[in-house]
Amino acid sequence: MTMAHPQQHEDAVALSLRDLRAGYNGRTVLRGVDLDVPHGTFGAVVGPNGSGKSTLVKAALGLLAATRGSARFFGSPLARVRSRVAYVPQQDAVAEDFPITAVQVVEMGRYPHRGWFRRLTAGDDVAVAEAMEATGVQGLANTPLDELSGGQRQRVFLARALAQRADLLILDEPFTAVDARTEADLLSLLERLCATGVTVLAVHHDLRTVRDRFVYAVLLAGTVVAEGPVGDALSADNLERAYGIAPLAQPATTVEA
Ligand SMILES: Nc1ncnc2c1ncn2[C@@H]1O[C@H](COP(=O)(O)OP(=O)(O)OP(=O)(O)O)[C@@H](O)[C@H]1O
Numbered sequence: 001m002t003m004a005h006p007q008q009h010e011d012a013v014a015l016s017l018r019d020l021r022a023g024y025n026g027r028t029v030l031r032g033v034d035l036d037v038p039h040g041t042f043g044a045v046v047g048p049n050g051s052g053k054s055t056l057v058k059a060a061l062g063l064l065a066a067t068r069g070s071a072r073f074f075g076s077p078l079a080r081v082r083s084r085v086a087y088v089p090q091q092d093a094v095a096e097d098f099p100i101t102a103v104q105v106v107e108m109g110r111y112p113h114r115g116w117f118r119r120l121t122a123g124d125d126v127a128v129a130e131a132m133e134a135t136g137v138q139g140l141a142n143t144p145l146d147e148l149s150g151g152q153r154q155r156v157f158l159a160r161a162l163a164q165r166a167d168l169l170i171l172d173e174p175f176t177a178v179d180a181r182t183e184a185d186l187l188s189l190l191e192r193l194c195a196t197g198v199t200v201l202a203v204h205h206d207l208r209t210v211r212d213r214f215v216y217a218v219l220l221a222g223t224v225v226a227e228g229p230v231g232d233a234l235s236a237d238n239l240e241r242a243y244g245i246a247p248l249a250q251p252a253t254t255v256e257a
Pocket residue numbers: 024025029047048049050051052053054055056205257
């Protein structure tokens with residue numbers, strides 16, 4: 001029997017996972033995942049390559065069927081609160097030959113509020129324009145997606161999530177294709193969003209950035225090794241348990257996870 005989600009004030013916990021298990025083709029890659037991501041936190045999911053970070057995100061969002069366990073968002077199944085949860089997929093998951101312009105991608109962020117077949121309102125147009133400005137892609141509005149660089153595309157998908165004005169933003173490796181300056185800009189943007197009460201949960205491989213900039217971390221290695229305030233979750237002991245080495249003690253500035 002799976003553990004029940006504890007009675008929570010619906011806005012205290014943005015994402016709650018209980019005994020989540022998921023995998024591919026009969027192979028389990030994630031098991032026994034219990035997690036409570038506090039609402040309003042700036043959170044990262046870290047762990048070695050293949051530790052199940054993307055799998056966790058996809059299973060939580062129902063993009064991959066969990067083989068056991070459950071996920072709740074703000075105390076409810078995702079279907080009940082879909083407009084409150086935005087997702088920025090890993091860029092290699094985005095079809096490059098999708099015949100669509102940048103602004104059309106960002107407008108998709110409004111569909112959870114409007115439905116697919118309703119015209120966008122003036123309010124939707126404002127949300128789209130603000131999101132494109134915040135991510136610096138307003139000049140690319142009419143450029144086809146397949147003509148954008150990887151970094152530009154990443155900004156456009158972040159703009160789509162911002163346009164949704166969701167309460168929880170889940171991002172899978174949002175900084176992989178962007179340069180250091182853009183990463184710093186986007187991190188600041190996410191921090192500002194967080195300061196307005198939005199929960200951010202980003203899969204991120206750079207442990208130093210996570211330690212320096214994030215507040216909350218989930219450390220994964222096929223299951224949750226640690227979860228909580230960054231300083232506690234990423235303790236030397238926990239990192240050693242997850243990575244088999246003490247990554248932050250290494251001289252390199254980043255550790256691929
Ligand atoms: N579509 C898929 N089909 C089969 N196996 C998969 C699939 N996606 C991921 N896997 C496997 O599941 C395991 C976990 O993958 P996942 O992408 O969740 O790891 P990750 O922690 O996000 O890795 P990385 O840091 O390399 O992005 C890996 O062994 C991977 O090979």
